[in-house]
Amino acid sequence: MQNPTAAILIIGDEILTGRTREGNAWFLAGELAKAGITLQQIRVIGDDHATIVAAVQELAGAHDHLFTSGGIGPTHDDITADAVAAAFGRGIGVRADARALLAAHYAARGTELTEARLRMARIPEGARLIDNPVSTAPGFTLENCHVMAGVPEVFQAMVAGLLPGLRGGAPLLSRSLLVMAPESSVADPLRALAEAHPEVSLGSYPFTAGGRYGTYLVVRSTDAAALDAAFSALAAAFPEGQ
Amino acid sequence: MQNPTAAILIIGDEILTGRTREGNAWFLAGELAKAGITLQQIRVIGDDHATIVAAVQELAGAHDHLFTSGGIGPTHDDITADAVAAAFGRGIGVRADARALLAAHYAARGTELTEARLRMARIPEGARLIDNPVSTAPGFTLENCHVMAGVPEVFQAMVAGLLPGLRGGAPLLSRSLLVMAPESSVADPLRALAEAHPEVSLGSYPFTAGGRYGTYLVVRSTDAAALDAAFSALAAAFPEGQ
Secondary structure: OEEEEEEEEOEEEHHHOOOOOOOHHHHHHHHHHHHHEEEEEEEEOOOOOHHHHHHHHHHHOOOOOOEEOOOOOOOOOOOOOHHHHHHOOEEEEEHHHHHHHHHHHHHHOOOOOOOOOHHEEEEEEEEEEEOOOOOOOEEEEOEEEEOOOOOOOOHHHHHHHHHHHHOOOOEEEEEEEEOOOOOOHHEEEEEEHHHHOOOOEEEEEEEOOEEEEEEEEEEEOOOHHHHHHHHHHHHHHHHOOO | OOOOOEEEEEEEEHHHHOOOOOHHHHHHHHHHHHHHHHEEEEEEEEOOOOHHHHHHHHHHOOOOEEEEEEOOOOOOOHHHHHHHHOOOOOOOEEEEEHHHHHHHHHHOOOOOHHHOOOOOOOEEEEOOOEEOOOOOOOOOEEEEEEEEEEHHHHHHHHHHHHHHOOOOOOOOOEEEEOOOOOHHHHHHHHHHHHHHHOOOOEEEEEEEEOOOOEEEEEEEEEEHHHHHHHHHHHHHHHHHHH
């Protein structure tokens, strides 16, 4: 059976203007590989209603899962929940269960549940809440679209609660060999290995460190036996590899 | 006059599998803001010919500039140059000027110009070379698509050579105020400010540090006077801000 597929949609002007170095996609990419869900695209867009609606429709339509990050806080530029509702043609409003979570959270701190804070209880019709053990305001799943916060600690906690409930597949396994040589020196044997082992993916990632050239050779597969066979051949072709 | 628009396309399985935390898009996003080129989308895709062709056609068609990173090295998985040529319906082959650059580079090191190394001289018909002062193998510009390496040092050097030659616009300016309060406490005055200053973009970015809540309030505009006016109003609304 094929692994399910996924896309990640990062929403926020702060990424496109270079203010913030995005890290949620990197974190989730690693978690999806372990869960056996094949990530096919990451996309970053700005805080614009029409752009979010179009991207959600396209990416949710083209993949088994769409994970979003950003734009579900209390401020005027947090427009993701409304845009996701619009993308699926659903209504949206403050929902009792989400409101109750926020009411208890702010009551415990002696803080008022203002109109702005209530925005975080706006949940599209038919969505399931995603738990937020860090700061309470929930995410939600609407059809195959999982809407989560942009704050990294909250995003990671939401992913930890969400992923075990999704059907996964065979985890993507990888093994890596470090060769202290430029990529162009390893290209020919690597191509021969890739042709001999079409059942694995073989990547090469060059770097320089202290004036020396090095290349990481990475074998990836969801099939452990195929991975080991290809890695053995790789290690034999590069006996100096570490 | 409107600023030109841009998209960034990052190509590489190593990003989608979570192996590598992407940083070239972040770097280029900051450079584009300074150059007055409005970045509208970042997309990450894998090393697949048809996927690259489709993404290049879509993004180059929808923006004034498309910048790509990754997949122009010497190995079997470096397929970006061929895919970009296909996306624009151009032929591709080893070009004399690119070959001469590589020949001189490897001759100076007493290294053979192998078939694999010659792959880095494959340039689509009609493209202009982008200089690579780090490791010689050039990038190229084909129509509005700027094809650059994935290795960060090389990518940054290529950007530094390329950007001054592109028509820019008004730089995106920003000013930031730090308020030690949760985002939900600043939401109401922030919304009023955003409504009073529609000519600027106003973002809020919450964080926690040492158990305390803080929020960065960021004003952005290409109009310095509008930026200063909105920032003065912001600073007046949050006199405790730093």
